[in-house]
Amino acid sequence: MSFQAYLDNAEKQTGITPRAFLDLAAAKNLTKPAEIIAWLKEEHALGHGHATAIARLITKGPQFVAEHHTGGVLHLDGLAARA
Numbered sequence: 001m002s003f004q005a006y007l008d009n010a011e012k013q014t015g016i017t018p019r020a021f022l023d024l025a026a027a028k029n030l031t032k033p034a035e036i037i038a039w040l041k042e043e044h045a046l047g048h049g050h051a052t053a054i055a056r057l058i059t060k061g062p063q064f065v066a067e068h069h070t071g072g073v074l075h076l077d078g079l080a081a082r083a
Contacts, residue, residue: 003069006053008079014044017078018057025058033059 001009007018016024021040030036033055040051057065066074075082 001049003053003065004073004075006050007057007075010044010046010050010054011078013046013050016044017076017081018054019076019078021054022058022062022076031059 010021011017025031025036025039028039030039033052036055036058037048037051040046040054041048044051046054056069060068062074062076066072
């Protein structure tokens, strides 16, 4: 599964876009991968793989993820923005 697919599937499960997850984590001052993964599993019922992908996005940042995981293209504003 591609990195973007993990983000898209997490959005389908929760209704929350990747950009919104970035904002929510910032508002909660979550910065450590383990605490982010636990939060995503507990409060948003995500599985480990999806939580890990979002945690990587939050901790490394969108530019890093785009450069290292998605070939330079990363969609953060949700599936509806691409329709």
